Amino acid sequence: MSACEFESLEKSLESHLPEAELAEVKRILFGRDTPKLALPSCAVGAAAERQFELKGYKFDAAQEQLRPPRRVRVGLVQHRIALPTDAPILDQVGAMHSRIGEIVEVAAMCGVNIICFQETWTMPFAFCTREKEPWTEFAESAEEGNTTRFCQELAKKYNMVVISPILEREELHSTLWNTAVVISNSGNVLGKSRKNHIPRVGDFNESTYYMEGDTGHTVFQTQFGKLAVNICYGRHHPLNWFMYSMNGAEIIFNPSATVGALSEPMWPIEARNAAIANHCFTCAINRVGTEHFKSEFTSGDGKKAHHDFGHFYGSSYVAGPDGSRTPGLSRTRDGLLVVELDLNLNRQVSDKWSFKMTGRYAEYAEKLGEAVRPDFKPKIIKE
Numbered sequence: 001m002s003a004c005e006f007e008s009l010e011k012s013l014e015s016h017l018p019e020a021e022l023a024e025v026k027r028i029l030f031g032r033d034t035p036k037l038a039l040p041s042c043a044v045g046a047a048a049e050r051q052f053e054l055k056g057y058k059f060d061a062a063q064e065q066l067r068p069p070r071r072v073r074v075g076l077v078q079h080r081i082a083l084p085t086d087a088p089i090l091d092q093v094g095a096m097h098s099r100i101g102e103i104v105e106v107a108a109m110c111g112v113n114i115i116c117f118q119e120t121w122t123m124p125f126a127f128c129t130r131e132k133e134p135w136t137e138f139a140e141s142a143e144e145g146n147t148t149r150f151c152q153e154l155a156k157k158y159n160m161v162v163i164s165p166i167l168e169r170e171e172l173h174s175t176l177w178n179t180a181v182v183i184s185n186s187g188n189v190l191g192k193s194r195k196n197h198i199p200r201v202g203d204f205n206e207s208t209y210y211m212e213g214d215t216g217h218t219v220f221q222t223q224f225g226k227l228a229v230n231i232c233y234g235r236h237h238p239l240n241w242f243m244y245s246m247n248g249a250e251i252i253f254n255p256s257a258t259v260g261a262l263s264e265p266m267w268p269i270e271a272r273n274a275a276i277a278n279h280c281f282t283c284a285i286n287r288v289g290t291e292h293f294k295s296e297f298t299s300g301d302g303k304k305a306h307h308d309f310g311h312f313y314g315s316s317y318v319a320g321p322d323g324s325r326t327p328g329l330s331r332t333r334d335g336l337l338v339v340e341l342d343l344n345l346n347r348q349v350s351d352k353w354s355f356k357m358t359g360r361y362a363e364y365a366e367k368l369g370e371a372v373r374p375d376f377k378p379k380i381i382k383e
């Protein structure tokens with residue numbers, strides 16, 4: 001079976017393990033059970049008709065005496081490109097808008113409050129080609145671009161916060177960035193978060209396309225909670241998650257584009273670990289499918305030139321502060337994952353485990369300050 005045919009780890013476990021054993025395996029692998037969320041039949045029907053997977057789960061928290069539950073529904077969207085990579089740009093973007101439009105409509109039926117799309121969702125992940133044209137033409141203004149206008153309409157229509165990761169062109173100096181635009185449920189652009197770590201690994205040759213983000217670790221206060229966006233490769237940097245959390249993020253989204261041969265064993269661990277370490281929820285989103293490019297490119301590894309990147313394995317999931325996680329979406333299909341979070345769980349887990357309280361950050365800050373200086377001497381004792 002090839003990587004692009006294997007549907008999901010969960011499905012494989014479910015079809016091969018006896019029920020009692022499966023429950024134990026799931027407890028150990030995925031933590032406390034995240035019960036299925038009942039979704040309206042109109043949504044289930046529309047998803048089937050529109051040919052995408054729809055799954056729903058929830059994270060419960062204990063009832064408190066002084067605070068009411070803070071329940072919020074997030075929607076994670078993963079999808080393949082809608083047209084071949086050599087179709088006219090406006091057709092490709094338009095087809096992607098239509099696809100997202102029909103998925104967001106289903107999210108609205110499911111009562112989603114905050115929706116997040118995958119990294120650079122309006123375009124193929126073309127940075128592997130090292131060609132500038134036509135790919136840079138997909139870049140748009142974060143504030144005024146057609147994609148932002150489209151998302152503003154969705155946000156207003158469905159009373160939903162929309163996180164729209166795009167390739168951004170800042171008009172003044174024509175600088176390109178890899179940016180998540182955050183649109184409030186009022187329809188206003190609340191702000192943007194630019195990708196702050198750029199990959200230099202495998203075919204992910206992105207550093208010649210756009211700059212390291214300059215928006216720091218911004219957190220967006222929305223009607224549905226405080227959220228932050230840590231784009232793709234930023235998930236390999238624990239301090240990156242940490243800084244969003246230090247600014248008060250309750251939910252950190254990680255819109256991504258990554259392939260199986262490179263990162264799949266790391267995928268289920270990194271966002272989940274970040275949720276545990278930072279007492280928050282994390283939402284990991286990856287695209288699906290194999291994207292073919294007209295010109296061949298090499299991976300700089302002595303192997304033959306090729307036309308594709310490998311398989312983007314989807315598997316989008318949500319992780320909670322208590323170490324539990326939802327099952328992932330499929331590795332092969334477009335999908336919408338709807339997850340209800342009770343944000344009270346963050347403080348409840350913090351009160352139990354106290355990672356923030358016991359963090360000794362002042363000492364680390366001082367020592368890290370020393371460690372990054374050119375005259376730093378590592379503290380090693382030798383016999």
Ligand SMILES: NC(=O)NCCC(=O)O
Nearest residue numbers: 199204232233257258263
């Ligand atoms: N899009 C992106 O940053 N991909 C890099 C590879 C990875 O982080 O898995």
